[in-house]
Amino acid sequence: MLSIPDLIKKKRDGGTLSDEEVKTFIQAITNQTIQDCQTGAMLMAIWQKGMVVKETQTLTREMMSSGEVMSWPEEWAGLVVDKHSTGGVGDKVSLVLAPALAACGCKVPMISGRGLAHTGGTLDKLESIPGFNIHQSAEQIQRILGSVGCCIVGQTETLVPADRVLYALRDATSTVDSLPLITGSIISKKGAESLTALVLDVKFGRAALYKDLESAKELAQSLVSVGNGLGVRTGAVLSCMDGTIGRCVGNSLEVIESLETLKGNGPRDLMELVATLGGLLLKMTGLVSDLSEGRKQISDAVIGGAALSKFQAMMEAQGVAAEAARSLCSTRTDYYRVLRKAEHQTELKTPAEGVVLDVDGLVLAEVLHKLGVGRSKAGEPVNHSVGAELLVSLGQRVGKGASWLRLHYEDPAPSPDQMSKLQKALTLGTDRDAQIQQEHTLVKEVLLPH
Numbered sequence: 001m002l003s004i005p006d007l008i009k010k011k012r013d014g015g016t017l018s019d020e021e022v023k024t025f026i027q028a029i030t031n032q033t034i035q036d037c038q039t040g041a042m043l044m045a046i047w048q049k050g051m052v053v054k055e056t057q058t059l060t061r062e063m064m065s066s067g068e069v070m071s072w073p074e075e076w077a078g079l080v081v082d083k084h085s086t087g088g089v090g091d092k093v094s095l096v097l098a099p100a101l102a103a104c105g106c107k108v109p110m111i112s113g114r115g116l117a118h119t120g121g122t123l124d125k126l127e128s129i130p131g132f133n134i135h136q137s138a139e140q141i142q143r144i145l146g147s148v149g150c151c152i153v154g155q156t157e158t159l160v161p162a163d164r165v166l167y168a169l170r171d172a173t174s175t176v177d178s179l180p181l182i183t184g185s186i187i188s189k190k191g192a193e194s195l196t197a198l199v200l201d202v203k204f205g206r207a208a209l210y211k212d213l214e215s216a217k218e219l220a221q222s223l224v225s226v227g228n229g230l231g232v233r234t235g236a237v238l239s240c241m242d243g244t245i246g247r248c249v250g251n252s253l254e255v256i257e258s259l260e261t262l263k264g265n266g267p268r269d270l271m272e273l274v275a276t277l278g279g280l281l282l283k284m285t286g287l288v289s290d291l292s293e294g295r296k297q298i299s300d301a302v303i304g305g306a307a308l309s310k311f312q313a314m315m316e317a318q319g320v321a322a323e324a325a326r327s328l329c330s331t332r333t334d335y336y337r338v339l340r341k342a343e344h345q346t347e348l349k350t351p352a353e354g355v356v357l358d359v360d361g362l363v364l365a366e367v368l369h370k371l372g373v374g375r376s377k378a379g380e381p382v383n384h385s386v387g388a389e390l391l392v393s394l395g396q397r398v399g400k401g402a403s404w405l406r407l408h409y410e411d412p413a414p415s416p417d418q419m420s421k422l423q424k425a426l427t428l429g430t431d432r433d434a435q436i437q438q439e440h441t442l443v444k445e446v447l448l449p450h
């Protein structure tokens with residue numbers, strides 16, 4: 001058996017690690033018999049030399065086995081599903097999709113994350129609801145799935161401990177952006193949920209982790225192939241992330257937009273993503289025979305209010321007071337009776353008349369991140385009430401001086417430079433420019449399990 005330095009040397013020199021060798025590396029992490037500098041060196045060797053599919057598959061399997069692997073009652077066989085997104089701006093899909101899937105008969109133990117760089121985190125959004133507790137043990141998760149059908153929680157202490165170590169060291173060694181390491185990190189955690197089916201929303205575009213479609217597709221293919229190799233029916237959607245999903249960005253504002261969507265008033269792009277991702281999962285479980293039937297069932301669950309009832313029950317099961325949950329889910333409610341509103345609002349005005357050609361989601365997200373929507377280091381609090389509402393749609397004709405963005409802020413207030421950056425996120429053009437501009441396609445491609 002090779003020693004850890006030998007394994008590092010083998011990978012450094014471009015070799016392919018055997019199953020036993022990958023296992024030795026991961027077990028050394030789990031047993032804490034490896035030094036951080038050795039793990040860092042191996043991460044850099046993997047970053048530089050890559051891994052073949054078989055190696056990535058073994059890495060993922062060993063990472064998954066480094067901690068608890070969840071198990072479910074027999075009667076849920078074939079019904080346990082989840083979704084993972086590579087991160088977006090205004091990406092509130094999970095808040096609508098989890099209860100919609102539960103309303104369609106699935107069990108959804110959705111394990112989500114916090115904001116990463118400029119992208120928002122589902123857990124931060126949900127924590128803007130007073131009382132919402134994202135910390136649930138494996139037993140509590142099972143109880144909530146039994147009574148409600150879905151929960152949205154943080155990673156438990158016992159799930160994939162090897163990923164916690166690797167993730168922190170990847171951050172410290174500039175090895176985050178490695179295809180095998182990203183694949184191992186994402187799929188090991190989903191594998192430990194013992195899912196029947198998993199759908200991945202892999203973003204490409206200006207505000208995505210991978211900007212170009214080709215590299216996003218490479219990631220999607222790696223995730224799909226390793227997920228299926230692990231026995232989870234895994235599919236992926238490649239979706240464009242140039243602007244924002246829906247009109248709201250910011251934690252409590254996104255909760256409000258999600259609740260409005262669950263009351264049947266959702267923006268088209270959000271509904272499209274929810275229907276496609278949910279439809280695919282229903283198809284992969286075999287609950288429906290084709291994608292269009294799956295899309296219809298998910299849309300009906302959202303528009304007909306069944307998903308809203310599930311969301312209300314999930315909030316209560318995760319610690320929100322019954323009166324607050326009822327108030328948030330009732331029609332024509334004042335959301336700010338429950339959620340905190342930012343102390344200040346200001347509206348940005350259009351500099352000229354024209355047609356809205358583009359709103360740069362990355363610029364919006366980067367400014368909002370600095371105003372408190374996100375955190376600059378792990379463990380910092382976020383300001384749940386800061387955010388922005390887009391008041392115009394792509395293709396809309398606007399006059400000069402029309403309000404196009406409502407900014408919700410507190411301390412720090414936006415600087416003149418930040419206001420000018422935000423203003424530059426808007427591109428106006430002529431009717432002719434709008435005609436020439438290509439039709440915007442949100443979902444570019446769907447990858448199904450092999």
Ligand code: URA
Nearest residue numbers: 176181182183185186
């Ligand atoms: N999300 C994860 O959990 N891991 C990664 O490596 C990237 C995104």
